[in-house]
Amino acid sequence: MTRDDEQPKERxxxxxxxxxxxxxxxxxxxxxxxxxxxxxxWPEAQFAxxxxxxxxxxxxxxxxxxxxxxxxxxxxxxxxxxxxxxHVFERQIxxxxxxIKDAGSGRxxxxxxxxxxxxxxxxxxxxxxxxGEPISYYRNxxxxxxxxGPHVMRTGNVSxxxxxxxxxxxxxxxxxxxxxxxxxxxxxxxxxxxxxxFKMLEEAKxxxxxxxxxxxGLFAIDTEFVGPxxxxxxxxxxxxxxxxxxxAKETEFAAGYARVKTPHIARExxxxxxxxxxxxxxxxxxxxxxxxxxxEKIEREExxxxxxxxxxxxxxxxxxxxxxxxxxxxxxREQAQAxxxxxxxxxxxxxxxxxxxxxxxxxxxxxxYLKAMNCPHHHRIFxxxxxxxxxxxxxxxxxxxxxxxxxxxxxxxxxxxxSLNMNDAHIYCxxxxxxxxxxxxxxxxxxxxxxxxxxxxxxxxxxxxxxxLGRKFVDEPELWTRTENMVRDVLKNSGIHYVEVPNEAAFYxxxxxxxxxxxxxxxxTLATNQVDFAVPKRFGLTYRDRDNTEKTPLCIHRAPLGTxxxxxxxxxxxxxxxxxxxLAPEQVRVLTIGEDETLVQYANAIVRELRDNFVRVExxxxxxxxxxxxxxxxxxxxxxxxxxxxxxxxAGHVSVRxxxxxxxxxxxxxxxxxxxLQAIKERRA
RNA sequence: GCCACGAUAGCUCAGUGGUAGAGCAAUAGUUUUGUAAACUAUCGGUCGUCGGUUCAAUCCCGACUCGUGGCUCCA
Numbered sequence: 186m187t188r189d190d191e192q193p194k195e196r197x198x199x200x201x202x203x204x205x206x207x208x209x210x211x212x213x214x215x216x217x218x219x220x221x222x223x224x225x226x227w228p229e230a231q232f233a234x235x236x237x238x239x240x241x242x243x244x245x246x247x248x249x250x251x252x253x254x255x256x257x258x259x260x261x262x263x264x265x266x267x268x269x270x271x272h273v274f275e276r277q278i279x280x281x282x283x284x285i286k287d288a289g290s291g292r293x294x295x296x297x298x299x300x301x302x303x304x305x306x307x308x309x310x311x312x313x314x315x316x317g318e319p320i321s322y323y324r325n326x327x328x329x330x331x332x333x334g335p336h337v338m339r340t341g342n343v344s345x346x347x348x349x350x351x352x353x354x355x356x357x358x359x360x361x362x363x364x365x366x367x368x369x370x371x372x373x374x375x376x377x378x379x380x381x382x383f384k385m386l387e388e389a390k391x392x393x394x395x396x397x398x399x400x401x402g403l404f405a406i407d408t409e410f411v412g413p414x415x416x417x418x419x420x421x422x423x424x425x426x427x428x429x430x431x432x433a434k435e436t437e438f439a440a441g442y443a444r445v446k447t448p449h450i451a452r453e454x455x456x457x458x459x460x461x462x463x464x465x466x467x468x469x470x471x472x473x474x475x476x477x478x479x480x481e482k483i484e485r486e487e488x489x490x491x492x493x494x495x496x497x498x499x500x501x502x503x504x505x506x507x508x509x510x511x512x513x514x515x516x517x518r519e520q521a522q523a524x525x526x527x528x529x530x531x532x533x534x535x536x537x538x539x540x541x542x543x544x545x546x547x548x549x550x551x552x553x554y555l556k557a558m559n560c561p562h563h564h565r566i567f568x569x570x571x572x573x574x575x576x577x578x579x580x581x582x583x584x585x586x587x588x589x590x591x592x593x594x595x596x597x598x599x600x601x602x603x604s605l606n607m608n609d610a611h612i613y614c615x616x617x618x619x620x621x622x623x624x625x626x627x628x629x630x631x632x633x634x635x636x637x638x639x640x641x642x643x644x645x646x647x648x649x650x651x652x653x654l655g656r657k658f659v660d661e662p663e664l665w666t667r668t669e670n671m672v673r674d675v676l677k678n679s680g681i682h683y684v685e686v687p688n689e690a691a692f693y694x695x696x697x698x699x700x701x702x703x704x705x706x707x708x709x710t711l712a713t714n715q716v717d718f719a720v721p722k723r724f725g726l727t728y729r730d731r732d733n734t735e736k737t738p739l740c741i742h743r744a745p746l747g748t749x750x751x752x753x754x755x756x757x758x759x760x761x762x763x764x765x766x767x768l769a770p771e772q773v774r775v776l777t778i779g780e781d782e783t784l785v786q787y788a789n790a791i792v793r794e795l796r797d798n799f800v801r802v803e804x805x806x807x808x809x810x811x812x813x814x815x816x817x818x819x820x821x822x823x824x825x826x827x828x829x830x831x832x833x834x835x836a837g838h839v840s841v842r843x844x845x846x847x848x849x850x851x852x853x854x855x856x857x858x859x860x861x862l863q864a865i866k867e868r869r870a
Numbered sequence: 871g872c873c874a875c876g877a878u879a880g881c882u883c884a885g886u887g888g889u890a891g892a893g894c895a896a897u898a899g900u901u902u903u904g905u906a907a908a909c910u911a912u913c914g915g916u917c918g919u920c921g922g923u924u925c926a927a928u929c930c931c932g933a934c935u936c937g938u939g940g941c942u943c944c945a
Contacts (some may be wrong), residue, residue, distance in 0.1 A: 352940030353873025
């Protein structure tokens with residue numbers, strides 16, 4: 186996930202700054218007010234950058250005192266004073282020499298001059314300003330900051346603000362730079378908008394997939410025995426997971442995909458060839474060193490054994506020759522014995538050396554890796570048979586389990602994990618087939634979004650940066666340009682809304698990430714669609730074309746449902762755990778009013794009928810009061826509750842109650858069952 | 871990995887320098903029910919782990935583990 190507004194890779198141009206919205210100006214101004222307040226409390230503080238961000242603003246500060254949320258009230262108190270003073274945000278243009286001088290005297294990002302405490306980060310920021318661009322200060326009261334603006338008119342315009350949290354960040358986002366304290370806050374036009382925001386956050390918190398996942402028994406993360414980032418799918422979560430797989434399998438079957446299945450590990454050669462080891466090694470689990478078991482190794486061992494045998498024979502021969510010689514030379518018995526013992530010791534030494542050499546040959550190991558992606562395995566499936574242009578496009582699909590060694594601090598519920606099941610497929614096609622294939626993939630995305638009622642999404646088209654060819658991106662400038670143009674054309678022609686982001690491509694080609702927004706307002710990359718013009722070539726993948734020559738196919742990597750982990754995490758928040766019938770872990774629960782034997786039989790028959798039709802149904806025939814049973818079913822988020830009492834049984838009815846929608850009244854049993862089956866089949870929302 | 875904060879029963883949480891409590895859940899009874907919680911009893915914890923301070927540590931200090939919010943990264 187990238188948020189360009191938070192960590193600008195390149196400086197915003199003055200033009201872009203001028204387009205800042207009113208809310209962004211308020212937030213940016215709030216950052217200056219925050220800096221002013223911090224300086225009142227800690228005059229030695231040094232500031233780096235303080236931009237507006239998606240939900241507020243921050244300012245990076247270097248300060249020996251560790252600011253904690255406990256400090257927020259007094260900082261906010263100082264901020265209020267500054268707001269009340271209603272200072273004008275005054276813009277001033279200065280020369281570079283003047284700015285350097287003011288940074289040196291500690292004036293920038295300060296309330297006054299601080300000769301012993303130069304504004305070192307401001308000096309760094311100053312260097313980033315291109316020659317010829319005007320250098321401006323903004324002043325509010327005593328606080329003067331190097332800043333391109335823009336701001337609101339007066340500090341009094343920053344009326345509704347609140348500090349939210351503190352984090353650490355590296356200066357300019359580079360881990361070689363010093364760590365700063367990043368103080369986050371938010372600001373709004375007025376108090377009521379801010380209250381609405383915090384209310385929304387509160388609501389969002391209730392939808393947190395980790396909380397709902399635990400409540401509903403969908404998944405568990407057993408850090409003690411299994412490990413962090415390695416979720417266990419409990420039966421109810423697995424039910425959702427399998428519904429999604431069924432959906433994918435049906436959709437992909439209809440779209441002409443072929444399903445494959447591949448192992449979870451592969452030899453080092455695989456990832457050397459794919460290029461993942463050089464580019465991606467730190468995201469992979471460390472290698473497993475296994476003894477070499479190949480034919481070459483067996484041959485090598487045979488040779489070593491033979492050599493040892495030969496050496497032993499030679500030693501024996503030399504030894505017996507020596508002994509014969511001793512006898513011939515007529516050594517006295519005592520001398521001969523000592524001499525023979527010495528010769529024998531030499532033989533043993535030589536023999537041991539040969540044996541050790543043999544052992545060393547047998548102990549050679551090679552590295553295997555847990556797969557972090559399925560592509561190389563699929564490439565080898567492509568290579569497993571001779572391919573003709575008639576076989577293309579070849580679409581290989583798999584729900585593949587991958588393992589990525591994400592940094593511990595990155596792990597986050599189901600959203601960032603170390604074991605993941607990808608809705609993966611690779612489409613091998615000829616260049617002239619590319620547009621149609623790529624477009625079909627995009628269409629599939631849209632189809633899925635409709636099923637899940639996802640309305641807010643955005644396609645991010647990530648391209649390469651020519652300056653980083655050969656390092657971040659494979660060094661194939663022409664192929665980059667060509668494939669990027671192809672993708673851009675498809676996007677333009679299909680009319681899909683997209684944004685283009687330079688320098689974010691995969692190392693082997695341009696990609697489209699599909700960003701979706703959860704109800705919590707979190708943005709996630711759910712799905713990805715990548716073009717690969719490099720790796721098929723590295724694997725030597727070819728097909729025989731019409732002109733009877735071997736050609737390398739293009740490869741499209743696509744994962745419309747991303748991973749089970751992230752997608753289900755997202756769906757939990759999207760539906761707040763209230764899944765539609767087809768996805769609900771417990772689709773139906775039959776509740777009896779009382780535990781009369783004939784009634785239980787009637788209820789049990791309904792359970793059996795539904796179960797025979799693959800409906801996930803349970804029965805609650807306990808002696809608890811019906812209100813209590815309903816309460817339990819509602820808190821379990823059972824989609825449909827079928828209440829049966831004596832009245833219903835006599836009429837051949839069931840009383841239908843839908844989670845969140847209440848009692849729908851008694852209806853004929855047969856009709857209700859038929860409706861349920863139909864709704865599940867249609868994956869009705 | 872880095873910064874900050876946190877960890878008490880299965881869950882939600884209270885609490886104290888003198889080795890712990892509530893509600894829900896679970897279990898066993900009682901109850902025989904009409905659309906969001908019937909009643910009673912019982913069970914349940916080395917207060918994250920390891921070390922230090924102390925006569926005494928769940929509480930104070932330190933390290934570690936894990937989690938949470940961020941940073942870098944990413945599906």
